[in-house]
Amino acid sequence: MSDNTVMFEHGLALPAIGQGTWYMGENAGQRQKEIAALRAGIDAGLTLIDTAEMYADGGAEEVVGEALQGRREQVFLVSKVYPWNAGGQKTVAACDASLRRLKTDYLDLYLLHWRGNYSLAETVEAMETLIRQGKIRRWGVSNLDYDDMQELYGVTGGKACATNQVLYHLGSRGIEFDLLPWCQQQQIPVMAYCPLAQAGRLRDDLFNSRAVKDVAHAHQATPAQVLLAWAIRQPGVMAIPKASSVDHVKENAAALALQLSDEAIVLLDQAFPAPGRKTPLDVV
Numbered sequence: 001m002s003d004n005t006v007m008f009e010h011g012l013a014l015p016a017i018g019q020g021t022w023y024m025g026e027n028a029g030q031r032q033k034e035i036a037a038l039r040a041g042i043d044a045g046l047t048l049i050d051t052a053e054m055y056a057d058g059g060a061e062e063v064v065g066e067a068l069q070g071r072r073e074q075v076f077l078v079s080k081v082y083p084w085n086a087g088g089q090k091t092v093a094a095c096d097a098s099l100r101r102l103k104t105d106y107l108d109l110y111l112l113h114w115r116g117n118y119s120l121a122e123t124v125e126a127m128e129t130l131i132r133q134g135k136i137r138r139w140g141v142s143n144l145d146y147d148d149m150q151e152l153y154g155v156t157g158g159k160a161c162a163t164n165q166v167l168y169h170l171g172s173r174g175i176e177f178d179l180l181p182w183c184q185q186q187q188i189p190v191m192a193y194c195p196l197a198q199a200g201r202l203r204d205d206l207f208n209s210r211a212v213k214d215v216a217h218a219h220q221a222t223p224a225q226v227l228l229a230w231a232i233r234q235p236g237v238m239a240i241p242k243a244s245s246v247d248h249v250k251e252n253a254a255a256l257a258l259q260l261s262d263e264a265i266v267l268l269d270q271a272f273p274a275p276g277r278k279t280p281l282d283v284v
């Protein structure tokens with residue numbers, strides 16, 4: 001495995017590619033295949049697993065819980081709370097339900113899935129309660145833009161935020177304008193969801209792009225590996241692609257060792273340039 005890692009607080013180093021679970025748990029016929037894929041990912045060094053109470057209404061957490069039996073201590077486990085559960089006792093109840101489905105007694109990281117009616121101060125307070133109760137080790141946010149992060153940093157305890165998980169891929173580079181540089185300056189890791197644009201469904205030109213195909217050919221890699229290597233080329237960025245088959249997981253893990261050449265980066269930049277102005281945060 002590559003030493004391509006992302007640093008969290010207190011010197012915690014995690015592989016720059018993890019495992020996403022969006023859409024897992026929706027089809028009972030796929031359950032054993034999904035469990036096998038997650039376990040193969042752990043074996044391949046993809047030890048961060050990201051899930052959420054939203055995914056398949058808790059079904060994805062149940063799949064993860066089954067996959068982690070006997071292996072919990074090998075994994076950095078992340079889940080997310082609905083915004084309407086992100087305050088007071090509702091947060092405690094939501095976390096307890098996630099822990100039951102995941103068959104564990106703690107989360108390594110618990111994220112606010114997106115902003116809702118609760119104030120950021122109320123959410124931070126609820127997260128601190130969960131830390132005191134030993135149910136989570138740290139907390140973070142998801143889908144917060146630059147202005148949201150400034151607001152969070154103005155809240156008591158807000159600077160304890162461990163990460164911001166946002167959509168980021170070659171075809172969606174808006175965070176490079178202000179959010180990503182700020183997070184890097186604050187040493188807040190950014191977790192990139194949909195780094196493959198949902199296998200190209202969000203941007204069907206990505207996988208068919210001549211530039212992506214040429215770079216893949218030059219590096220003896222697949223287009224998916226190129227897109228993952230591109231996403232984690234930035235310091236402090238971790239990619240969390242979903243992979244529901246063992247073969248895809250192995251393909252993703254191999255991207256940890258893929259170093260794109262300067263020429264490749266230029267070629268991809270020209271084909272999919274970053275916006276030169278502020279754009280709304282891309283969310284799916």
